[in-house]
Amino acid sequence: MTTSYQTIGQPVSRAEGPDKVTGAALYTADLNLPGLLAGKCLRSPYPHARIKSIDASAARRLPGVRAVLTGQDIPENLVGRMLRDFPMLAKDVVRFVGQKVAAVAADDLDIAQHALNLIEVDYEELPAVFDPVEALEAYAPVLHPNFMKYAGRADDPQEHPNAMARATWGIGNVAEGFAQADYIFEHTFRTPHQHQGYIEPHAVIAQVDGQGRLQMWVNCKTPFLLRRQLSEGIGLPQDRIRINPINIGGDFGGKGSFMDSHVAYWLSKATGRPVRMVMNYIEELMAANPRHPAVMTFKTGVKRDGTITARHARLIFDSGAYGAFRPQKGITYGIGAIGPYRMEHSQIDSYLVYTNKVPCGNMRAPGAPQSTFASECQIDLIARELGMDPYQFRLHNLVRDGEESPLGHHWRNFMGKPTLDAAVREAGYQAPKMTPPDLAADGGDWKVGRGIAVCERHVGAGSSTAKISVDGQGQVTLYTPLQDTGAGFYTMLRQVVSEELGVPYNEVSLVPWSTDDARFDSGVGGSRVTHVGGQAVYGAARAVRAKLAALAADLYGWPESQVVFKESMVAAAGHQAVSLGALAARSGGLVEGDFTYDSERDEDLTCFTAQVAEVAVDRETGQVKVLNFTTAQDVGTVLNPQAHQGQIDGGVMQGLGYALLEELKHEDGRISTLTFGEYKMPTIADIPPLRTVLVQSQSGGPSPYGGKAIGEQPISAVAPAIANAVLDAVGASVTQLPITAERVLQALRSQPA
Amino acid sequence: MQPFEFVEPRTIDEAVALLSAQPESEVRIIAGASDLLSEIKEGVIAPRRLVSLGGIPELRGIQATAEGLRLGAMTTITEIAQHPAIVSRYASLAQAAQGLATWQIRNVGTLGGNLAQRPRCWYYRHPLAVCLKKGGDRCYALAGVSKHLCVTGGDRCYIVHPSDTAVALSVFDAQVEIAGPSGSRSVALGDFFAGPGRDLTRENILEPGELVTGVVVVQIPPGPLYQRGEANNTPLPQRHALSTAERGGGGISEVRSLYLKARERETGDFALVSVALALELEGGIVRQARCALGGVAPVPYRAHEVEEYLQDKRVSGADAVHAGSLALSHPRPMAGNGYKVPLARNLVKRAVAELLR
Structure with missing residues (x-):
């Protein structure tokens, strides 16, 4: 990307930040x-x-x-x-x-x-049922006898009255693929409820x-x-x-x-x-509506040389007592479960199941951290069985640019290998493993290990509208139906206006709309806003710009195509520049532009993430310390590097909590962890040094200026990277999150001597 | 949250009178409030009156006395963590304070509050569970999640005492000062805590109307006695002892102590298991050892077998692994907390190895 921008790409701080840290910003309870x-x-x-x-x-x-x-x-x-x-x-x-x-x-x-x-x-x-696997048994109590009368239910017939939705994706015929395999592996993994913790x-x-x-x-x-x-x-x-x-x-999806x-x-x-x-x-x-727990069985066939012949994932997502907190009609969770690996035969069977527990909803990358944990942990278990390095095993099977994905998509400019290589290089994956001196000195039996995990995720799509006005004092105002969840997009959207109209980003006034003020907006979420909200604002800014340029052409005889907007001035080569306000004033009122942007998800475009965790595991106590974490992200143009890094840091931290600490513990349907003393989220003291590598994709993405998406991308591979590092360090396979010390000890004890 | 009356007496006597004026279930002492307010907000308790100790000057601060150090009950955890005499002489206490909860809680939380803190058992804290400790008819942990509960000393109720400072103080001769309707009294720290066998609804021997006014820890020598990773063999000018008990022999001694805490996250977390260890050394020989464990029992647990093993051992001849193996003499773990036994043994091993290095 050689295009140079004024504001886009600058790590500018949040225009809305001062109001928040001083308490001036109002929230509902205020x-x-x-x-x-x-x-x-x-x-x-x-x-x-x-x-x-x-x-x-x-x-x-x-x-x-x-x-x-x-x-x-x-x-x-x-x-x-x-x-x-x-x-x-x-x-x-x-x-x-x-x-x-x-x-x-x-x-x-x-x-x-x-x-x-x-x-x-x-x-x-x-009679109640709590386990989603049991809920699918013939003897399980039927929780919603009138399910078939519910509005908005999935169209597919129910396999079991407690299965509110099911879906199957795949290519080829897995039975055929397994017949070609030298080895077939099957493992089951479990993940817990995670609360968004806003x-x-x-x-x-x-x-x-x-x-x-x-x-x-x-x-x-x-x-x-x-x-x-x-x-x-x-x-x-x-x-x-x-x-x-x-x-x-x-928000974090919740x-x-x-x-x-x-x-x-x-x-x-x-x-x-x-x-x-x-x-x-x-x-x-x-x-409230936490992340769905899941029980996931993966069956994978491989040849002796490590080539994957087939993969079958059976995913059971525990919806809890209702499905009302999910915005989708059918099931979409687990669609990326197979992983970005080349294979001719794949099948994902995904179920959403009623149980007598808290109804689940969306959380950052819904469905993906669960299935990525299962999928990527199994990749390492298989690599070890085959005697292959997990990195080499992944490289051997990873889809290359131009090849078909395991669900039959043709990803454009697929960045799998360069991103994985960048993570491995940056992390020093192949360097000797040294126990840090402070751990070596504490008397424990610490072993260091490194683990890799990868995932890919789409750029979100949807609909948004924006309006921009310029008044006679040069005040630029942006109107948006997007409500500020705190992710930083109120700054990013101002940057787009700033770039197009040549005004300082923090002088752009932002007015959020009510539902009376626009026809529709998809809202925030699903790695959507930079793309959808960004394009709406970009379109509105271009519309205002065109009107102002036409006005300048009309008033001053400037060639319309040569009008430039810079430093709150409007200019054309060889002419005396005028201020934005002075020009707008000549319109006799406000100069306004609006734009509605509608998009469908582009299944042939994805964002790749590769992560490497380095951990130390104490064989005596099972304690896991994450020493270093490296994430490589496949990106397009980064509109605001500071906000972008914030999403990466936050995603990794939330993934770290999912990996090591967080669990809404259920007992007979009652959650026992009802405060943040019991439901433990990581604190800043738990966060290891994080290295980030941004790997620039040539194609970029659908956001204005070629941006891709980052909000959901960094979270899903964190837990399997850490689990794989624990496996590498001490040979303990923990197949259930979170990876607590007692689970590591248990896994160590169940190891063959 | 049920409304309550907040009263702020100016003297200990006034406080005692206020505490005694109402049935025990209706009145609570409020010190730093970091835990008390959560208990109220979460519906665990519903007092009608809170008696603040914040307006009583003599409850505050750390003073050197003839016997040792007196720590007022309202001394904050931060004050303990940063006090030069504690950092240099009572390392286990300083370390326990430094690793307790979070900065914000350490700044408001008090020593008295920490010693009298109610347990973090999930079921005790659960709004829907009326457990034995809350006057109910059963212990939910027996069929539930016992991960954080005790591996020894349980008796119908299986809490662990949540206090870090209690464990750290257990390795010094410490006296707890108590004021109450029938006057003042002083009990040894080890006698202050009481398991569920004595009273299911209490964790200590405080009677209705009583409050902790301070803790006195025995004098031990000045100077940097123990610092992590740094051997200190400087002879000391006078004899000091872990306990005030007179012993023969004379000579030069030093006291080393430390506190180790295993927890799930680096801050804002209670101990899964913690260990306080103090050794009085004289001429390369352990004259006295004190070892206490947190997170394993309803009270701070004294590991007497570890102490006996280390007694009179030459520093070079002590076997840390063996000492660790003695940490819990007859553990009776529950279904989900067996991991605490090896954890306790390993922590003791590390503590011994570290102090004898």
Whole structure:
């Protein structure tokens, strides 16, 4: 990439940063409306039970209580992001611990909480199922007998009443491929629930305004989709619902669900007052929408020389009690499970299964960290059995540019080998392994190992709109329906405006839109924003630029094609430059441009990630220390290197937590780890030195200026890289995340002597 | 969160009176509040009144006394971690304080609060579980996740004591000062903690209305006695001992101590297992050894067999591996915490090897 840009490619700091660190930026829980009430829900203590009766009379009598609602008091409409299987309040049956059975609006939170304690619910416990594999057995209780009547369900017939969705992808015929193999390996891997761990819990304010419209402030990153989901649940037409813009305190995939939005509306309607509902972290860890756990069996056939002949992955994703927090109709999880390896026969069978546990939703690269862990760990187990170095084994099988992917795609400018080589080189993968002196001195039996893992992931697609205006003072304003989740794109989008209109990026005013102000927007997520939001803003900026250039041509006789925008001035060679504001003023008002960008996912374009973990494992205690971590990313143009690196650092850290620490521990459907003291996320002290290599792809990507995607790419290979490094260090194969010391010890003990 | 009244007495007597004025379940002491407020917010306890110790000057600070050092109950963990005399003479305590929780918690958390901290057992902390410790009828850990629980000393309840400072102080002669409705008393640190056999709902011997006012640790010699990775054989000018008990012989001694903590993450985490070890050395011979383990029992666990093995050993003749093997004499691990036994043995081994280096 030799094009030179003014602002694009510069590591500029966040324009929206100062407001956040000084507390000036407002979040949902900060808002106060006249007469605001506090809302709170009573939740089921049982994983599966029939509600025999609810007596809320004492709660209703409590002074300060303005409304108490149960499933009897609101319509029975089921809601969901796509599959509509979720009752706004449970009426007859509860299917997980934490399911909402009643809601209270009161003058303050203490009164609301007290009122909840006064509600008597008589339950009759029902047989429950917690393991997703068991849920597919013939004897398993059927959790949703009316599933076939649910709106938004997948079209494929159910194999089992608890299988809410299934999909099969692949090429060739795996039976044939296995027949060609010299060895066939089969391993099963398990991964746990992971919570997104955002700072701000789910929060919503609902107000039915004087016109009977629902006004809502909610930390939802997909407000246009939420508007539809609300409409389906509460019966108001979409144009009677306005989702107002608000900052979102962290997302990581988890802030696309409706959570308490419908209930907040019903409470507001019942009281005639605005109602605020903020989940506390116990509720978050008990009943928000964590990453799906999975049980994954991989069967792989290889020849003696290491050539993969066939791979069959059977993936069972545990959806929990409902599927309502997933935005897709069918199942998409696990589509990349086979790995970027050349083979003629592949098959992925992926299932989403109901269990009596917390309903799962999306988290950073949904589906991928699970299947990448299984797939990439098995690659190392096979390489070891064959006596091949895992790097050589990967190189031998890795798809090369121009070859077909294992699902039959033709990836353009596929960067697998150069990216893997870069990671291996940067990490010193082949250098001698030395125990660091401080560990060698501590008396443990430390062994050092290195592990590789790779993955690839698409660039997201969707729809977004942007508008840009320039006023007579030269003030440039960008309007966007994208809500700020904290990922840094409010700066990146300003950089695009800055690049096109020649104004300083931090002088571009950014105004987020409500759902009244645009037709539709796909929202934030899925490695989409730089591409989709970026192109919308780029299009709007080009439109404004064209109008201004035409105006300059008209006013000053400049050749339109030679008008340049730089340092807040508009100029053409050989002419006296004018300020942007002066030119805009001559239009007689604002100069505005807008643009709507629509795109479908390009399956022939992917972003490759290769990572190397270096760990020390203490054979005596099983303790794992990550000494170094290297990630190589296949990139296009990097629009903002600082924000880009932030996504890489954050993705690796979240992957590290998934690898070593994080697990929502379930016991008979009850989550035992209900605080951040028990659910352990890594802290800065746990983060090893991270080396990043950016490997430039010639083709670039669909984002403006040729950018690809980075938000989800760095997370999935982290856990298998660490697991493979542990395997390399001490020969212990840990097939279940997280890789805790006791699991390493257990694996060491089960090793053949 | 249930509303509560916050009161701030100016004297210890006032505090005792306030604590005694209500049924025990309705009143709690609030010191640094780093754990207390979580317990309230998470619905584990619901006191009506919180008695703050923040306004009582004599509970604060570290003073040298004739007996040794007196640490007021309201001394913060950061003050302990950074206090020169503690860093130089009571290394195990300083190290325990330095590795406790997080910076933010160390800045507000207090010694008294840490010694009296309630357990982190998942079930005790769970809003839906009314376990024995909370006055319920069963222990959920028996059929549940026992990963973090005790491998010795359990009796219907299987918590581990969460305090790092308690373990570190166990290797010095320390007295806990207590004030209460019937006056003041002082008990040896080892007698302060009490397992579930005594009272399922408590972890120490404090009676209703009582509070910890301070801890006195016995005088041990000044100077840099032990620093990691640095042998220190400088003769000391006077005789000091780990305990105040008089022993014959005279001569020159030094005290070395350290604290090792195995945990799942580098900060903000409780010990899976921790070890405090202190050795009094004289002429290359271990005159006295003290070894305590955290994370293995409902109270700080004294590893007497390790101590006995090291007693009178020549530094060069002590076998660290053997010492480690004595760490837990009759462990009875639960279904999911067997890993703690080798972990404890290895930590003791490392501690012995490190101190005798």
